[in-house]
Amino acid sequence: MRPGVELDIAQRLRELPSEMAPPLSWEEIAQHVRAARAAGRRPFSPSAAAARGRALALAACLVLLIAALAVWNRFGKLQLQVPPAGRAQTRISAPVTEHLGSSESERAVRMAADERWLASVPDESGIVHVSTRIAVVGLEDRIASLDDLLNAARLRNVHADRLHELQVERARLVDSLVQVRYAETLAAQP
Numbered sequence: 001m002r003p004g005v006e007l008d009i010a011q012r013l014r015e016l017p018s019e020m021a022p023p024l025s026w027e028e029i030a031q032h033v034r035a036a037r038a039a040g041r042r043p044f045s046p047s048a049a050a051a052r053g054r055a056l057a058l059a060a061c062l063v064l065l066i067a068a069l070a071v072w073n074r075f076g077k078l079q080l081q082v083p084p085a086g087r088a089q090t091r092i093s094a095p096v097t098e099h100l101g102s103s104e105s106e107r108a109v110r111m112a113a114d115e116r117w118l119a120s121v122p123d124e125s126g127i128v129h130v131s132t133r134i135a136v137v138g139l140e141d142r143i144a145s146l147d148d149l150l151n152a153a154r155l156r157n158v159h160a161d162r163l164h165e166l167q168v169e170r171a172r173l174v175d176s177l178v179q180v181r182y183a184e185t186l187a188a189q190p
Contacts, residue, residue, distance in 0.1 A: 111171050114178045121181050132184045139177040146170045 024032075150166050 107171055111174055114174050118174075118178060118181060121185060132180055132187075135180050136177065136184070139173055139180065143170060143173045143177065146173065 146166060146169060150163070150170065153163055153166060
């Protein structure tokens with residue numbers, strides 16, 4: 001550091017105002033404590049009204065906590081079986097499956113049947129299980145992305161072998177979706 005800068009800083013520190021005087025001296029604090037003890041209360045303690053307010057707030061929190069636990073205990077464990085709006089709850093027939101090893105035309109017919117079956121199943125059952133819902137959403141997303149790839153491949157005139165691979169992958173995903181949705185509908189039926 002440069003010597004001129006150090007002197008400048010030292011000068012600025014000397015020019016700072018001195019510390020402020022405390023609001024109460026030690027004698028005034030001691031006198032306040034003696035007066036409070038003579039009056040029968042603790043010095044510097046909150047007033048009785050503030051203590052009562054805190055006690056009431058604590059009691060109200062406890063009552064709300066107990067009420068919330070009672071409601072959760074009563075209603076939190078139930079699974080309501082409500083059919084989706086606009087659709088009656090009916091028995092679902094079994095889907096057509098096993099089309100991965102078939103010929104091209106049979107696979108297309110069975111895949112169309114699977115897609116019709118999927119369209120006939122309600123979008124969401126009355127009981128929603130998170131694990132199957134995540135699987136359904138994931139499969140639907142992968143099928144949609146494969147549909148996009150197939151459309152792009154057809155527009156770019158991609159080789160037939162690559163198109164066939166994408167179609168087989170889509171058929172496999174649709175088959176998986178059908179199986180998961182069928183299991184979901186069986187689990188939701190009484």
